[in-house]
Amino acid sequence: MSGSTPKSGLSELESETIAIFVRIVQLVGLPKSLGQIYGLIYICPKPVSMEELVERLGISIGSASQGLRQLRTFKAISTVYVPGERKDYYTPETEFRKLISNFLDDQLRPHLETGNGAIEHLNALAEASPVEEREHYRNRINKLKRLHKIAGNITPAISKFVNF
Amino acid sequence: MSGSTPKSGLSELESETIAIFVRIVQLVGLPKSLGQIYGLIYICPKPVSMEELVERLGISIGSASQGLRQLRTFKAISTVYVPGERKDYYTPETEFRKLISNFLDDQLRPHLETGNGAIEHLNALAEASPVEEREHYRNRINKLKRLHKIAGNITPAISKFVNF
DNA sequence: CATTTATTTCAAAAAATCTTGAAACTACGT
DNA sequence: ACGTAGTTTCAAGATTTTTTGAAATAAATG
Numbered sequence: 001m002s003g004s005t006p007k008s009g010l011s012e013l014e015s016e017t018i019a020i021f022v023r024i025v026q027l028v029g030l031p032k033s034l035g036q037i038y039g040l041i042y043i044c045p046k047p048v049s050m051e052e053l054v055e056r057l058g059i060s061i062g063s064a065s066q067g068l069r070q071l072r073t074f075k076a077i078s079t080v081y082v083p084g085e086r087k088d089y090y091t092p093e094t095e096f097r098k099l100i101s102n103f104l105d106d107q108l109r110p111h112l113e114t115g116n117g118a119i120e121h122l123n124a125l126a127e128a129s130p131v132e133e134r135e136h137y138r139n140r141i142n143k144l145k146r147l148h149k150i151a152g153n154i155t156p157a158i159s160k161f162v163n164f
Numbered sequence: 165m166s167g168s169t170p171k172s173g174l175s176e177l178e179s180e181t182i183a184i185f186v187r188i189v190q191l192v193g194l195p196k197s198l199g200q201i202y203g204l205i206y207i208c209p210k211p212v213s214m215e216e217l218v219e220r221l222g223i224s225i226g227s228a229s230q231g232l233r234q235l236r237t238f239k240a241i242s243t244v245y246v247p248g249e250r251k252d253y254y255t256p257e258t259e260f261r262k263l264i265s266n267f268l269d270d271q272l273r274p275h276l277e278t279g280n281g282a283i284e285h286l287n288a289l290a291e292a293s294p295v296e297e298r299e300h301y302r303n304r305i306n307k308l309k310r311l312h313k314i315a316g317n318i319t320p321a322i323s324k325f326v327n328f
Numbered sequence: 329c330a331t332t333t334a335t336t337t338c339a340a341a342a343a344a345t346c347t348t349g350a351a352a353c354t355a356c357g358t
Numbered sequence: 359a360c361g362t363a364g365t366t367t368c369a370a371g372a373t374t375t376t377t378t379g380a381a382a383t384a385a386a387t388g
Contacts, residue, residue: 013286013289013301016282016285016286016289017286017304017308019282020282020283020308023275023279024275027271027272027275028193029192029193031345031346031347033346033347042304043301043304045297045300045301049364050364050365051364059347060347060348060349061349061364061365061366062347062348062349062367063347063348064365065365065366065367066347066366066367068365069366086356086357086363086364087363087364088364088365094304094307096310096311096314107191108191111187111188111191114187115184115187118183118184119184122180122181122184125175125177125180126177129177137207140181140206140207140258143258143260144181144184146260150260157321195376195377196376197376197377213334214334214335215334223377223378224377224378225334225335225336225378226337226338226377226378226379226380227377227378228335229335229336229337230336230337230376230377232335233336250333250334250385250386250387251333251334251335252335
């Protein structure tokens with residue numbers, strides 16, 4: 001037998017931290033398990049293994065594995081090498097600014113790209129519409145176009161305004 | 165019989181506009197029907213009635229009623245009086261900046277308030293933890309506190325940075 | 329005030345999403 | 359190459375969220 005058995009159960013400090021992150025991820029429309037996993041990794045003084053997550057949070061290994069993967073793709077956590085251990089251990093990214101931009105990039109970027117073509121097409125359709133309505137359509141489509149541009153600036157906006 | 169029968173079906177311009185808004189609301193984790201409803205109201209040159217939404221979007225009256233209510237609470241649409249008509253008619257709020265802040269206010273504000281107390285409690289727990297870990301906990305909790313403060317600034321940040 | 333028209337409500341159905349667990353896969357140690 | 363520990367995958371199950379439609383409510387009309 002290698003490595004120590006992970007603690008079981010959660011301290012009050014741990015479970016309340018987790019509760020906070022669960023609320024945050026749910027607010028953003030992400031699954032609760034992501035909040036649990038990140039929350040525990042965030043508060044623990046030492047890197048956490050998947051086994052520990054499964055035991056202490058009482059989630060399935062499937063959930064843990066998928067949750068960890070998603071957190072890795074957001075770069076919300078990273079793998080850390082622990083000498084003499086076979087398991088993977090995880091540490092949190094604790095700079096929320098980075099976290100937020102990674103998240104927005106991943107979620108927003110693809111939509112923005114799709115959206116651009118769509119708006120161009122709208123323009124064409126508006127020009128082909130009856131004169132009485134054409135001006136109205138141009139107007140609304142322009143506003144949409146501006147919204148789109150703004151969306152593209154959200155990440156930089158957050159980085160600039162929010163200096164923490 | 166009073167009032168004209170609403171058009172049935174959707175023009176290409178209409179359905180593509182709707183598609184854009186559906187994608188946006190889904191991105192934000194809101195139900196698709198909200199995007200459909202707002203999308204049609206947004207693109208139409210004239211105020212739209214619930215009946216028209218039901219017929220042209222092919223959604224149930226229940227959905228339409230609930231969707232309209234939610235959009236009203238976000239102030240994404242408003243009721244407009246149409247002389248000689250009994251039905252309610254709706255026009256869109258087309259200033260997305262307002263829309264975004266209303267939305268964030270409604271969604272974020274309550275969570276932020278809950279969160280504050282929670283973080284205070286975390287502090288207390290950290291102070292009661294073993295010395296070896298106390299400093300670590302203080303650190304993480306402080307970062308959380310900063311995240312919280314940032315969240316509270318998001319609406320103003322958007323308003324300031326994004327001048328459209 | 330009865331009737332018709334418009335809107336809301338809400339329990340049940342449908343759809344979408346999240347979680348589970350067992351099997352497949354990987355890679356390391358012997 | 360075999361066995362074991364660790365992780366990933368994915369179909370089935372559980373849960374949550376959204377949608378529906380019918381009944382209740384409201385509000386204007388004759």
